[in-house]
Amino acid sequence: MIVCYAQGGGLGHLTRIRAYLHTVHADEPATVLSGSPFTADPRVLGPHRLLQAPGSPAEVLAELRPEVLVVDAFPAGINGELDAGCVPPGTRTVHLARLLRWDAYRQVLPPSPILFDQTWTVEEPTAAHSAHLSRVSTAVQPLDLADPAAEARPDAAGSWLILHSGPAAEIHELISYAGECAAAEGRRPRLVLAAPHRPVGLPDGVAHIDPFPAWPLFERAERVITAAGFNAVRQMRPWRAKHRMLPFPRRWDDQFTRAARARAVSPQP
Structure with missing residues (x-):
């Protein structure tokens, strides 16, 4: 066993x-x-x-x-x-x-x-x-981890995909961060939140989906906005140039060092 x-x-x-x-x-x-x-x-x-x-x-x-x-x-x-x-x-x-x-x-x-x-x-x-x-x-x-195969998921092609499992306050921070990134690029993208639950106060114009796993959506999304958790950074490695990370403080996890390492390898444009 x-x-x-x-x-x-x-x-x-x-x-x-x-x-x-x-x-x-x-x-x-x-x-x-x-x-x-x-x-x-x-x-x-x-x-x-x-x-x-x-x-x-x-x-x-x-x-x-x-x-x-x-x-x-x-x-x-x-x-x-x-x-x-x-x-x-x-x-x-x-x-x-x-x-x-x-x-x-x-x-x-x-x-x-x-x-x-x-x-x-x-x-x-x-x-x-x-x-x-x-x-x-x-x-x-x-050890390089590989995820098991996933079934077909909702298509996020062309969207800015915001991914987080909570808490709600951090989801709202990521949505705000996505807006800031879009403004900096002079863009008005379609925003899609991938989260287990629809948070209270989700802004108008932000769609909500609940896919699991979410990584099959990454390739066709235009941008992917996440915290700097281990799995998100690992799974986004092939598409690092379109990944936007907002690290959060954690009791034991060091999201800030992880984000800094990822940005050093492939700086954001």
Whole structure:
């Protein structure tokens, strides 16, 4: 049994786990431990089983006895709740490492961290974060994620596509940012919001759609406006020139460094 520990309130952990299971395990069904509200959407996890475990991680994992435990993003869990004592004997441990605000996150590391058999870096960590991963991992290697195939989606050809899963206040910030970008280019584009829910106060003239996944819309959109979350930046890499990012502050995720890196590789016009 593959068990994926993907605690977090957003959609990003689930999207990344889904891509990992497709890339590394050929979509072998897995159990995903998550309390994200987005797991209520059957499109998100696909063939994988959700478990919203009420007990402690150690109790839940002792009952499940996974062959493989995959820990997403946070090597000690979102609040430092995972340590070596949580891992049942004989379990192969895997970590998906992405960029973190390491100086902040390291404060929640437990005295006995999980020792990972394999750490996959899905984006380059900072030097201090990388040093920690080397200390707690038998092997550290980069991994390029591939998303599973998607069904046909609404066509956003020629539109300026605004993508965000919430909260509503940030969606409105992105809509305003899209307007600012359009004004700077002297354009009056058709704006389309791709979001799980239609936010209250959506301005007139902004269409709303709820596709999942949304990445198949990127190629034909004229511009794509997002925050600087891991999946959006990764999935927009082939169309970087038309990607506009507005990073938001996060407890552990470093969207500002991610956006700066992406802009350095391919500056916006």
